[in-house]
Structure formats: structure tokens, C-alpha cells
Amino acid sequence: MGRMIVSVQKSILVGEVSAPASKSYTHRAVFAAALGDGKCCLSNCLISEDTRSTMKACRLFGGSFEEISDKIYVSGFGKRLKVPDEIVDVGNSGTTLRFMTALSALCGSEITLLGDASLQKRPNTPLLETLQKMGARAYSKNNNGCAPLVVEGKIKPGIYSIDGSVSSQFISALLLVCPLLDGPTELSIHGELKSKPYVDITMDVAKAAGIEILEQIEQTDPTDPTDPTDQNKNSVSAKTGGKISYKIKGNQAYHLENYTVPGDFSSVSYVLAAAAMISGSDVDVKNLFPSAQGDLAIIHILKEMGADISWDKKEGTVHVSNSGKTLTGICVDAGEIPDLVPTLAVLGTFSEGRMEIKNAGHVRFKETDRLHAMATELSKMGAEIIETADGLIISGKGGAGLFGANLCGWDDHRIVMALFVAGLMTGGTTIDTAESVRISYPRFFEDMKKIGANAIEK
Numbered sequence: 001m002g003r004m005i006v007s008v009q010k011s012i013l014v015g016e017v018s019a020p021a022s023k024s025y026t027h028r029a030v031f032a033a034a035l036g037d038g039k040c041c042l043s044n045c046l047i048s049e050d051t052r053s054t055m056k057a058c059r060l061f062g063g064s065f066e067e068i069s070d071k072i073y074v075s076g077f078g079k080r081l082k083v084p085d086e087i088v089d090v091g092n093s094g095t096t097l098r099f100m101t102a103l104s105a106l107c108g109s110e111i112t113l114l115g116d117a118s119l120q121k122r123p124n125t126p127l128l129e130t131l132q133k134m135g136a137r138a139y140s141k142n143n144n145g146c147a148p149l150v151v152e153g154k155i156k157p158g159i160y161s162i163d164g165s166v167s168s169q170f171i172s173a174l175l176l177v178c179p180l181l182d183g184p185t186e187l188s189i190h191g192e193l194k195s196k197p198y199v200d201i202t203m204d205v206a207k208a209a210g211i212e213i214l215e216q217i218e219q220t221d222p223t224d225p226t227d228p229t230d231q232n233k234n235s236v237s238a239k240t241g242g243k244i245s246y247k248i249k250g251n252q253a254y255h256l257e258n259y260t261v262p263g264d265f266s267s268v269s270y271v272l273a274a275a276a277m278i279s280g281s282d283v284d285v286k287n288l289f290p291s292a293q294g295d296l297a298i299i300h301i302l303k304e305m306g307a308d309i310s311w312d313k314k315e316g317t318v319h320v321s322n323s324g325k326t327l328t329g330i331c332v333d334a335g336e337i338p339d340l341v342p343t344l345a346v347l348g349t350f351s352e353g354r355m356e357i358k359n360a361g362h363v364r365f366k367e368t369d370r371l372h373a374m375a376t377e378l379s380k381m382g383a384e385i386i387e388t389a390d391g392l393i394i395s396g397k398g399g400a401g402l403f404g405a406n407l408c409g410w411d412d413h414r415i416v417m418a419l420f421v422a423g424l425m426t427g428g429t430t431i432d433t434a435e436s437v438r439i440s441y442p443r444f445f446e447d448m449k450k451i452g453a454n455a456i457e458k
């Protein structure tokens, strides 16, 4: 795929757009269908580079997939796992790498997993260490915790513990494969479990496939974990207090027949944020029904910042408009919503007052160090933005003194899409590596132009 630069001018957004399907749900639905031994039809799927990486990897283990528009017809391998006869190359997808690493530990033979240059910098040590404790050989070829990874030998059921503070994908990966072991497994989490809603998405899809996993949370924190907004403190905190563990019965089988993937709240955060900030905008986003996604917090966050936004959950429509107001900066705990951080950084930059994003250290372990990337790029537009160890502090100027610039997209889909929103505010902006939107939202520029974004891709 060739390189792309997108140039973007000031624009007013009006109209209707349909949310793309959830990347996280699609990965899991594909994986759960592959782990079943029947046929399955997945509807409203996200067909993107990352979800294709999961299909490609599952093919090497014996699954077959046929894409027809937004449907995927799957023939699973169930318990008859094939040993891949080549290196499992998962491209840019962290989710795929973690899921396939755990799957490899069911095979017994030596399997090597590889990713692109970005993925070769992302950590896997907690997963490798846990697979070792479970009885497999699992190591990083370069001894740095990063891909290429090698897995050999089979894991056994039992009682284990894993560090949850680096990535929830390690936990999701184990929860998905442990039901196939020949006895019960208990997995307790030590360290603060980051990105917990993604484990909830895993549980949601596993449940739809008939898999039983019991979550136990020993409450130590009296605050209500179901309400992510805390109006009194003018902050949004989605942290779940308490010690978490999962009990997984053994000898289970996946049965997913027909499954419909919900819309993606991370992907629509760019559309919603832009329409909430740009005076004169009025946008409806369809295909947004309730699901386990933590990133639906974008609606609460925008509301708290003063946006005119409402969600008709029955209709699956979010309506957002701006009749001339400037949003206000708030404090957001991003522990559970890492993928919203680039969007939040842009929101803070163009709002009035102080915006703080905290508890986001794990956002440095994504396709790129997203805290550093956003601080670097938004500074080029005149933003006053400070990078802390685990967050960002932005002195919002309500848009005053900010200007268009030639920006780097860091080969990272979420950086590109967030900076595109910034470009809609300033005009006169270009962003390179714009082709990376193919990872999670291939129709991003098309959808944005459909509702009025003035942009040209070259």
C-alpha cells in the first residue's frame, strides 16, 4: 500500500453517517467462530487490515473464512488445530498477536509469531511468563519481550496469576483459549487491570458462543464502578476497584452460529468530537447500540465538556451538534479507555481551560507512543501541552492562537484520525501516513467527506 498524505481545511459537519463495525468485537467473533467446529455467519463485520490479520492467522491453524460484503462465513477448526506450516505474521495487530500466541500454546509444536516494525516494539512479557507457568515454552526471540515470539509445548489447566497493568489483551487471550483445556483454570489479576472493558467484550462474545467464564471482583473500592462520570469532581473515572479473578471451566466447546457485530465507539469518537466542537455542525451517527465497549464513555465525556449530544439507545443513534459554544476542559481517567486518548488530546487543545488525561501510561504501548505523538504533533499547531509520565495536561485556549501545520501521523491510524479532527478546526493542515486508517476504519475519509469535511488525499 502506497503512502498517503491527507490535507484538510476548516469544515462544518452536517448529515448522517453509520458507525463502522467494532474492531474488537470482530476480532473476537472471528476467533470464537474459528474455535468452534461448525459453520458460522458473522454479520456487520469490520473488514479492515487488523481483522484480516486475525482471519489470515486463523487460516494457518485450519479455519476458513469467506468475506461477502460485511459478512464473514466461517468454518472453524474446533479442537482439530492444525500446526501452522509458516511463521504466523500478524502485521500491525496487537490483538491478533496476543490471541494467536495463546492459541499456539494449545498446539504442542514450535510456532513462531511475527509482526511489523511497530508491533516488534510492543511488550508481551506478562503473557509469555504466564504461558511458561502454565507449562508451555514461550519466549521472545530477541529476549526483549517483543515479537518475534516463539511458543512450544502445551499449557495445562490450574491456578495462575497475571499482571494486568500492561495490556488487557493478555487476559482476553487466555480467557479465550482456557475453556478448551481439559480441566478448570483460575486466573487472578495482579496490578491494576488496565483497559478492563476489553475483557468484558471478550466475555460478551465468549458467552454468545456458549462459553462459561465466571468473573469475581472482590470489592475494595466503595465508588460505583458502573457510572463512569463523577460530576462533583469534574472528572471522568471508569476505574473498577477490587481484586479481579476469572474462573474458567475446562472441556468447553465454542458454538457461535449467527452473530452481529455492534458499531465501534472508538472509531466514531473522531466524528463525534469534531461535530461537538465545530460551530454550525449537526450530525447523526447510526449503528450505535449499547454493548460492552468502554469507549462509549466518549458520549459522557463530551456531555461533561458541555457538548450538545444525546444517544437514543433503542434507535442506535447519537445526535451531536454545536450552535456556537466552546467546550470546557475536564479531567479524564483513561485507564479503561486508552483508545480515546488521541481524541481527548484534540478535544482538550480546542477547549477552554485545563484538560488533564491521567492513568494512561499503557497508551505508550500502542502502535506508537501515543502520549508522545499527540504532544509532539499538537505542539506544532501551537497547543500548550505537557506530557506527564502517564498522561497529558493541556492548557486549552478555546482555539485561540492555534494554526494549521504539516503533521506526522506516526503510521498510526488513531493518531491520523485524531489529527484530522484538529485539522478540521484549524484548516491548512496536512497529515502523512494517512493510509494507516485502513487498520481500523478504512472508510474514514469517505465518511468524513460525506458529512462535509473538506479534505483531499494524495
Ligand SMILES: O=C(O)C1=C[C@@H](OP(=O)(O)O)[C@@H](O)[C@H](O)C1
Binding pocket: 023, 024, 027, 095, 166, 167, 168, 169, 172, 194, 195, 198, 338, 339, 362
Ligand atoms: O482487546 C482489544 O480489542 C483491545 C484492547 C486495548 O488494548 P490494551 O488492553 O493493550 O490496552 C485497546 O487499546 C486495543 O485497541 C484493542
Ligand SMILES: C=C(OP(=O)(O)O)C(=O)O
Binding pocket: 023, 050, 092, 093, 094, 095, 096, 339, 366, 367, 414, 440
Ligand atoms: C492498539 C490498538 O489495537 P491493537 O492493540 O490490536 O494493535 C488500536 O486499535 O488502537
